[in-house]
Amino acid sequence: MSKERVGFIGVGLMGHGMAANLIDKGWPLTIMGHRNRKPVDDLLARGAREARTPREVAQNSDILFICVTGTPQVEALVRGPDGILEGAHDKLVVVDTSTAIPDSTIALAEELKAKGAAMADAPLGGTPVQAAAGELSAMVGADPEVFARIEPAIRAWAARVVHLGPVGFGHKMKLLNNFLSLGYAAIYAEALAVARKNGISVATFDSVIRGSRMDCGFYQTFMGYALEGNPEAHKFTLTNAHKDMRYLATMANESGIANHIGAAVKNMFAFAEGIGRGQDYVPLLADIVAEANGVKIEK
Incomplete structure (x- = not known):
């Protein structure tokens, strides 16, 4: 069975290890460039493809992970010029693994839904060492059918995955x-x-x-x-x-x-x-x- 296309934005301390596990375990991966080129170049050497904008990542992904600092950064990636909303399609699920304000997550989910896409929140438990080892934990908020789609990809980098309820519950x-x-x-x-x-x-x-x-x-x-x-x-x-x-x-x-x-x-x-x-x-x-x-x- 072929794996869905995965996108990843935010390949820093935590995101690099998560993305590396995805590509090493056979997921087709598109990443967005990072101000620190070292993790980007490592992932490209493993076989990832690089996109220049969030819109381009969204267009080339079925599941798109975001791993950035917090709510302002997530909102900018989704709503900004050349943002995820501009590249959203009816097969897309955006999974925010950042630590964010729940009400913002719920609002973004509604905006993506209007574009035919879905959203889930899957914030992390663990450290960069655990991210590299694929041993993080994930606290997931998602509709049941969305969770069923994204769980296999999450398990590429998480040893413990808990589905808590609808979108927003993870955050x-x-x-x-x-x-x-x-x-x-x-x-x-x-x-x-x-x-x-x-x-x-x-x-x-x-x-x-x-x-x-x-x-x-x-x-x-x-x-x-x-x-x-x-x-x-x-x-x-x-x-x-x-x-x-x-x-x-x-x-x-x-x-x-x-x-x-x-x-x-x-x-x-x-x-x-x-x-x-x-x-x-x-x-x-x-x-x-x-x-x-x-x-x-x-x-």
Whole structure:
């Protein structure tokens, strides 16, 4: 059985590994050029075809994955000049794997539907390392018949695929998921600052938490920097973390929910970005909180 044509826009830290898995597993792939040519050239060497505009990618795809920063970028790709809407056709399914505002996703789905196309949201869980290994998780919002079409392509780069409900549900769950993970990051950073101030080293702290009920995969990647000094242990910027927490606040506000803890977590990332550390990765928050409190950071 022949595979559907796949398009991919956003072959950066996460997208390159996802796209590489698609083409390596036999999916005909069209990609759009990226400001960093290295991942583009690698995918072209594997057999991908390059398009110049979102419209051209859409015209040459049956399933089109988007993996960009957030809602403004997705909206520009869909609605902009030479955008996806201009190349939409009745076989096209646009799958947004970014972390985005759910109401925007639902609105874009309606605009694509008017063109005969469909939309799904499949935001990611995992890291660039897992993307390269094809071991991400995907939280999917889609109509059942759309999900049945896109699931095989998603499984090219995801080890765990959960269909949550209609379009928009993936992005809703992703914001909740990131609230948990980034909330942990804020707690770990503050706990380590208090520990250091009171004479408990990072290694001592870790000797108690690691392997206990408080241990988890996110803790281990966070401590990859705080304990082991690897600044690339979790390649997700503080700017992106702040953006995701703003999106969560928007969802909570529109739901009439008082999100006191979410606001506190958001403000920690807002502080980090505000002092010029936005391009640092999330685990470096441990040093930022320590430095802000005058805590000496052991090397």
